Amino acid sequence: MAYPDQAGDKAILNPFPKVKRPDLFWHCFVLLSLPLIFLIIAPLGKMMLMPEFSDLMAALKERVVLEALGRSLFTALAATAVAMVFGTPLAYIMARKNFFGKKVVEGLIDLPIMIPHPVIGIAILSLFGRNAILGRMLDQVGIEIMGSLTGIVMVLVFVGAPFYVNTVKAGFESVPIRLEKASRTLGAGMTSTFFRVTFPMVWRNMVLGAVMCTARAISEFGAVIIVAYHPMTAPVLIYERFTAYGLKYSQCVAFWLIAISLVLFVMMRLFSRQRRIQ
Amino acid sequence: MIEVTDLTIHLPGFSLKSANLRVEDHDFFALIGPTGSGKSLLLEAIMGLLPVDNGTILLNGRDITAIPPEERGLGIVYQDYALFPHLDVKANILFGVRYHSIPEKESQERFRFLVDTMNLSHLLTRHPMTLSGGEKQRVALSRALILNPGVLLLDEPLSALDPMLQDDLKNLLKSLHQELGATFVMVSHDFSDVLFLANRGAIIHKGEIKQTGTIQELFEQPGSPFAAQFVGMKNVFPITPCNGASVTLNGLDIQLGHPVMDHDHLALRPEEIVCDPHGRATGANRFPGTIQKLVNRGFYYDVFIQVQEVEFMAQWTRREVVKNRLEPGSETRIAIPRNSLHTF
Incomplete structure (x- = not known):
């Protein structure tokens, strides 16, 4: 059915006449893909469908829940903004320059993806805790890391930035250097070239990187709970409700977190959908 | 500038x-x-x-x-x-x-x-x-x-x-x-x-x-030699410098258009070699030779001619090749105008 014009003269077009059904390949692959899809859909679907509608609405009326959801959204977006401001130049350097120790820097950028999340929290704690020198110095100028929004954002940048930097770096690498050179031969300086040639060709990667960074940040729990139990983000609240009141109460919050994430990401994807240049 | x-x-x-x-x-x-x-x-x-x-x-x-x-x-x-x-x-x-x-x-x-x-x-x-x-x-x-x-x-x-x-x-x-x-x-x-x-x-x-x-x-x-090859002088040979306006190319005496000193290469465009099967040409540098190989290039042929120890490459039109019934192994005569010879 996928190849209507092959039906009549299969023997001519099929290079391996012994394989009667070329569709078999695709059937096998689809069959092998299904369990994974099921693994994602089943638990999430169950959780999304289990709570009573009235409970969901009731949860939305709770100040604590609203605040936690808002805090999660805000800190994740703030972390993404920070990652964009500092990660874009880094990604450009990594894509365009060769220098001694580049592999080490690449490894460092990837490191937050690999280490266990509580370890990240502990690492930040040991640097900015109330007994650490840096923590005390920041404390004196009025910046508090532990148990503050600043601290949460810092943790989220830590875990989310690698996703942004790697995605945007791949984007920069796909822009031919020749085009940047051509722009400069036409009189544009490096800054103009970046904004008029490079940026228009990578902004989709930047949106994609931002989506991934936000996704990573909004879902962070392990590192956040060590740096800041309070003020509470949605994942921490969900965990607290689960341990204190049980499954039912945590599900109502989880539902809204997933719903918000879904809407956010679908919106961003639609926004950055590849426009076909005719 | x-x-x-x-x-x-x-x-x-x-x-x-x-x-x-x-x-x-x-x-x-x-x-x-x-x-x-x-x-x-x-x-x-x-x-x-x-x-x-x-x-x-x-x-x-x-x-x-x-x-x-x-x-x-x-x-x-x-x-x-x-x-x-x-x-x-x-x-x-x-x-x-x-x-x-x-x-x-x-x-x-x-x-x-x-x-x-x-x-x-x-x-x-x-x-x-x-x-x-x-x-x-x-x-x-x-x-x-x-x-x-x-x-x-x-x-x-x-x-x-x-x-x-x-x-x-x-x-x-x-x-x-x-x-x-x-x-x-x-x-x-x-x-x-x-x-x-x-x-x-x-x-x-x-x-x-x-x-x-x-x-x-x-x-x-x-x-x-490189420049000569590159600009289309397919025949480039080392020569033993001689006095005046003649050089020896692997035992072949060749008359030049003008006297030279201390040059050790001779170059010649393939299209300058004249196809002269009936010996009608006059002047210097007329040699009998054997055709070694013909390569069809469409409008013309690359013709490789052995003259004693030297292999020349000529480019002759299709018409010339067909008219004179040239094929590998056949004998022919060539003439090389003095002024088409270049030394360096």
Whole structure:
């Protein structure tokens, strides 16, 4: 059915006449893909469908829940903004320059993806805790890391930035250097070239990187709970409700977190959908 | 005017060795050499896109060696055109205008002139991805020329086009060069293109400039075996220097048009060898020989003729070959006019 014009003269077009059904390949692959899809859909679907509608609405009326959801959204977006401001130049350097120790820097950028999340929290704690020198110095100028929004954002940048930097770096690498050179031969300086040639060709990667960074940040729990139990983000609240009141109460919050994430990401994807240049 | 002095570039695996060049105003200058000879490298260095290890580049007397490419006042057209895929044709052509203090009226006039000359008016809203090779080439040329560059550099402008378009572009380049009174520097590996377009040139081989001069000089008086081969003198032989106007080529006495001193190579274009099967030719350098091999090139044949110890290569028309019933093993006679012999 996928190849209507092959039906009549299969023997001519099929290079391996012994394989009667070329569709078999695709059937096998689809069959092998299904369990994974099921693994994602089943638990999430169950959780999304289990709570009573009235409970969901009731949860939305709770100040604590609203605040936690808002805090999660805000800190994740703030972390993404920070990652964009500092990660874009880094990604450009990594894509365009060769220098001694580049592999080490690449490894460092990837490191937050690999280490266990509580370890990240502990690492930040040991640097900015109330007994650490840096923590005390920041404390004196009025910046508090532990148990503050600043601290949460810092943790989220830590875990989310690698996703942004790697995605945007791949984007920069796909822009031919020749085009940047051509722009400069036409009189544009490096800054103009970046904004008029490079940026228009990578902004989709930047949106994609931002989506991934936000996704990573909004879902962070392990590192956040060590740096800041309070003020509470949605994942921490969900965990607290689960341990204190049980499954039912945590599900109502989880539902809204997933719903918000879904809407956010679908919106961003639609926004950055590849426009076909005719 | 561009003056390149002792330009040296070291890259891993390749280096350009102290290149010297002088391109005069209104020249159509050709950098000629085989693939990998370093000619495009030299072009990029002049444009300022490659760091230079040593030497200087002067543009109209101003040292531009350390000046970034955007301030050099040069233009370049890349072999692959390097058009901006996210901009339409019009935006591509006008890309650089804002960085040059060109009055609005003048830039519009130039734009109109180029669009007309290059026949682009129906393509202005199209994106580069949808253009053919020839169209892209013309957009890239317009984009560079609208800025009125002091010198326009062309990197292998003909090599990516099919033969029909090559002829069109050659005519276009020639008329643009004349109409605009511009200075062009072209990189090419094909001497026949250069012969048609350029007035002066340099032959580069393995990162070294072998010879500079007018195209006529390069064509008629190559100074090295490589240059001779490259400009189409397929017959290049080492000779034992003799007195006066005759040399010995592997036991074969050959009369030259004029006396020479201390030259140790003899070169000869294949098309200059006269097919003389009936011995009607007069003058010096008439030899009997055996045909070794015939290679059909379409309109003409490459004919390899053994004369004693020497194998000559001649290019004879299809008509000559058929009329004289030439085939491998057959005997024939050749004549080599004195004036077609070149020594160095």
